[in-house]
Amino acid sequence: MDPAPALTASSRALRRRLPRAFYARGACSLARDLLGRILVVGEEAGGLLAARIVEVEAYRGPGDRAAHSAGGRRTPRNETMWGEAGRLYVYRIYGLHHCANLVAARPGRPEAVLLRGLDPLLGRERMALRRGRPPGDPALARGPGNLARALGLDLGDDGLDLAGGGRLWVADLPPHRPEPRRRSPRIGVDYAGEDALRPWRFYLAGAAGVSGPAALRR
DNA sequence: CTCGCGATTCGCT
DNA sequence: GCGAATCGCGAGG
Numbered sequence: 001m002d003p004a005p006a007l008t009a010s011s012r013a014l015r016r017r018l019p020r021a022f023y024a025r026g027a028c029s030l031a032r033d034l035l036g037r038i039l040v041v042g043e044e045a046g047g048l049l050a051a052r053i054v055e056v057e058a059y060r061g062p063g064d065r066a067a068h069s070a071g072g073r074r075t076p077r078n079e080t081m082w083g084e085a086g087r088l089y090v091y092r093i094y095g096l097h098h099c100a101n102l103v104a105a106r107p108g109r110p111e112a113v114l115l116r117g118l119d120p121l122l123g124r125e126r127m128a129l130r131r132g133r134p135p136g137d138p139a140l141a142r143g144p145g146n147l148a149r150a151l152g153l154d155l156g157d158d159g160l161d162l163a164g165g166g167r168l169w170v171a172d173l174p175p176h177r178p179e180p181r182r183r184s185p186r187i188g189v190d191y192a193g194e195d196a197l198r199p200w201r202f203y204l205a206g207a208a209g210v211s212g213p214a215a216l217r218r
Numbered sequence: 219c220t221c222g223c224g225a226t227t228c229g230c231t
Numbered sequence: 232g233c234g235a236a237t238c239g240c241g242a243g244g
Contacts, residue, residue, distance in 0.1 A: 191224080
């Protein structure tokens, strides 16, 4: 099954980006709606990378203890979360990986959606090169750290505007999700107490780019 | 200024 | 399943 028929034939469609209004809502709503949509990166040489979003997590404002904005925290690192919707929030984790989020909500609501898994559609070779893996690896963009590396995202991309002229955006195309949509608690947030149990992870069941233990990928 | 730790990944046991 | 890698953030003194 071809997950995105005719996409390779028409980069025109891929170049149309979703407007800021698409991002300006609660993180959970945005997260669900992002599933099955196409994330696009404009490469230096003018080519495009494209991948289908198959796993995301919602992080909600001050009341969510798992979020960087928990308790209303506003610091240099998470400043982008407090800015306008439709921007990219990138931070470094464990000193060696990066995580990429799409800023949601507004105004004054520091919410974001963490990108956790993609199925590569275009530019698989480029992603494989960045990852130091074979192009056939189904896990090229599986997991937030791997995803950021595959797309070449780092701290220099923090604040990038998806709805404006940034080099990354979500294509203005209908979502393609033949797989069932599922939800589960978020991964890696055990420190968040009761908020760790909130089912704010969303994924397409069985898609190749979904991360986590096998039980949480189906 | 010090110090604990993280929205992770990979390799080894 | 466990631990190392690796460093800036952010809370507290």
